[in-house]
Amino acid sequence: MEHTKGGWVVRGCLVRTVKEGGLVIAQCYGSGRAELEANAKLMAAAPKLLDVLKQSRRVLQGAIATIINSPSYSTIFHSMQNQIDNIEQAIAEAE
Numbered sequence: 001m002e003h004t005k006g007g008w009v010v011r012g013c014l015v016r017t018v019k020e021g022g023l024v025i026a027q028c029y030g031s032g033r034a035e036l037e038a039n040a041k042l043m044a045a046a047p048k049l050l051d052v053l054k055q056s057r058r059v060l061q062g063a064i065a066t067i068i069n070s071p072s073y074s075t076i077f078h079s080m081q082n083q084i085d086n087i088e089q090a091i092a093e094a095e
Contacts, residue, residue: 006047010040045094052090056083 007018008025013036016022026043030036060083063076070076 003047006051008044008047010037010044013040015040015043042094045090049090049094052086056087059083 004017004023004025008015009018009022013028014024015026015028016024026040028036028040028043030039059079063080066076067073
């Protein structure tokens with residue numbers, strides 16, 4: 001089974017699909033407004049976090065294979081740094 005495709009956005013205490021009047025994915029709860037908003041933001045970021053992690057896995061697996069088979073390290077490290085930047089951005093959106 002697959003999850004509802006992203007993007008997801010926060011609308012009050014609801015997480016919805018991006019399109020106007022989108023499907024409700026989740027209703028968030030918390031012990032206060034700040035916690036409720038943090039929970040909603042984390043849930044809305046889930047599809048992007050999953051995509052970034054899958055992409056990172058592919059890049060890092062490829063980098064390992066390249067390291068093993070090639071003396072060209074600068075390309076590998078540049079690719080890894082780009083993935084770290086993508087991970088950092090996804091984490092920032094979730095926090």
